[in-house]
Amino acid sequence: MAPQPVLVPEPEQPLPSLGLDSSQGLLQWISAVDHKQLGIMYLWVALLFLLAGGLEILLVRVQLFVPRNTFLSPETYNQLFTMHGTTRVFLVAMPAIFGYATYLVPLMIGANDLAYPRLNALSLWLTFFGGCLLYFSFLAGGGPDAGWFNYAPLNQYNYSSSPGIDYYCAGLLLSGIGTVTAAINLVVTILRYRIPGMRLKDMPVFVWMILLTGFLVVAAFPALNAALAMLLLDRQLHAHFFNADAGGSAVLWQHLFWLFGHPEVYILILPAFGIFSEIFAVFSRKPVFGYAFIVGSGIAIALLAFGVWVHHMFAVGLGNTVNGFFSASSMLIGVPTGIKIFNWLATMYKGSLRFTVAMRFAVAFLVEFTIGGLSGISFAIVPIDLQLTDTYYVVAHIHYVFIGGTLFGLFAGLFYWFPKISGKLLDERLSRWFFWLFVLGFNATFLVQHVLGALGMSRRIYTYPDLPGWAILNQISTLGGFLMGAATLLLLYIIVKAIRRGPAAPPDPWDAYTLEWTTSSPPTLQNFDRVIPVRSARPYRDYKRPDDADYLKPGKKKGVHGK
Amino acid sequence: MENKLLIQLVVATEAMFFAALLIAFVSFSLVPGFREQQLAALDWRTTGLVTGLLFASSFTYMRAEASYRRGAPGRLRLWLLVTIALGALFLLGQAREFEGLFQRHLDLSSNTFGTSFFTLTGFHGLHVLVGLLVLGILTGLSFAGDYDRPGSTIFSTVGVYWHFVDIVWAVVFLVVYVLPHFTRL
């Protein structure tokens, strides 16, 4: 006998959209298993930690405003920059990415929820509680202070006896489990829950990128979990994984951490690449150019991601052969990304461009991320790396790719999907102000850091000597940082204002191409009663313009002039 | 159909975790002095016995699965109980071995052998324990009549995990207990 379908009781009233305005209030949110609610909660978690991590780094920048500043003690400073990095990677970027994925993937593939809704809820709460555990360290004897990368032997008990690092390990283990379960949930959903008719090659690029990200998470997070578990054993039970006195190896930590850490940065960027692919297509009124190459290069990046980690360790002295191999592989991994950049440019070429705020962030991304990519390639060359590693040059690089890549992707996604998620429109004029202020602030903060690094300013120093040029460059950087902070507050205002009294958003404000836009804004609990037929990668456009549908032109160059 | 993919992904991520622990063990084992410790501390014969019990539990689990598919709830419950018993005996054997090593003052904090050995086998034991808990739940539910008729994917899904735990142990046993008898550095 066939198994009886399990009927999950649906709430009578509509879902609360973004606030606590429904009659069920907070309890509805806490007990939520619907992917849309969980997606929104992920985004609120990301926003909360965006502000926390921002406060941390603004304090750091104040301390660096003048040489030999005494605003912060070295102990406090070290905790602040450690928490800034840890927060940004694990509690801002990851929740935001998983928030978008959780919200959008079912809608984009014509499904009504993720494969495992309760597992989805568990993932969110583990991520959030892991973050809370990490932050609890401030109240429990001090935050972790050995850097977000937490190298041995500094992370060992005899060099860091405050419990901060133990909280770092425990918090990240907890959050990490949340991330892995979310990734597995998304992979199963994408591979098994597509509406019949949506072949893999009809999936939106964003869904492809989430699929690849999911595999990266499954493969890479265990290395971090193993390292954290080993460190806890070292610190609490006096094991000897990382302490050289007893035969352990400090380099083992580095290998395990970067075996995770390098794929992690691709985990952070592939979803942004997916978001930008959607945005370039819709706002150039063309299909994304070279879909197969965009997807194929994404697969190449995911595979190569595991072959470059030693470029974080050129100064460890692993030998010329090892260094040479990883130098070559690190240069090689720039190629698929370059392919993507050209594909996006080709998407814009001869398109009828609409510079909505989402599109502005996309165009800015092309510039900023390329700068970041080029600086990265520059120190894939080992001798250059030996000079520039652990200087502000690397800080500049990582922020150009993290902010110019990941964060701009998240912002672009916000301006693109906010109407769908909330049913309200964001204020266009204020949003443009936000864009310019943030981009200006961002470049002011980090462009000068390339120079500071080349002049020899080390990373992670709580102050610096009064060497020529260092003070003024640091001052520019600090002022830029505060400008970014002000812009972020403006963003907060824009969001809250739209939620409170923004104009109602139509279901399809951008005349877009993919399935999520066929639902109402915001979508109903069930997402879809029926899904329109899917016969190409732009099903909604096919539905809206059946005479000019993509599936009528199989194999031909589609839509060079199509609107 | 999606549950199989789910458990395969879970197994994949856990496999990477064990790979990391194994790499740590192997990298420490290349240092002179480690192998002697290994040979002195470990006895592949007694551990081989409980290893056999764990492998047997995979077979008894497969019997349980077959009984479920045939709609034979009585046999299902029997084979589940036997599987749990074999798994529990494995853990007891491990516990005895650990006890013996602790008495000889070999533990996590002794040296890199102790550190990497107890971590690798300890995490494996934890995975066996989790498996036993899940099997216990399944047994309880089957006694309550939930699995009198076939149609659920639960047994094939849990089976993937249980067999995985076995395979990990096969690798660990080989590398940690058997290999040092055949290598000379």
Next chain:
Amino acid sequence: MDVIPGRQNHVWVTIKEPGVYEGACNEFCGQQHAWMRIRVVAQTPADYARWLHATDQPAALPTTAQAQQGAALFAHYACSSCHQIKGTAAHGHQGPELTHFASRRTMLAGLLPNTPANVSRWLTNPQAVKPGAHMPRFIFGQDSIRALTAYLTQLH
């Protein structure tokens, strides 16, 4: 190049001109990572040989009364358990060697110029000058500090 416990690393530096070259610890190493600066003094082979010979000599003997008092205090106050001064009984290896302390241009790994005033500040309260340094705070009286400073600043 990283310095990692348990490993031996090496790096070649080719210096073309004699001079003083600034560097810094780059790999985050703890509380005072910012003040672990490096100063390389490159000399011609002849100058270097002279310097090497001078370094091998034992410490200068104190000539003034105050400096002699400082030397006595140095021996009395357990400074010798951490610091070495060649030619005296001080053979400690926890802290930096002080045999030719006064010849250094900077002190505390580049934090401060090596002046009598800074030496006195340091001796008064090390944690106030470089928090996290391993030198404990000895509660010296003012006279003792003056004497110790006089002794240390003549160790050329």
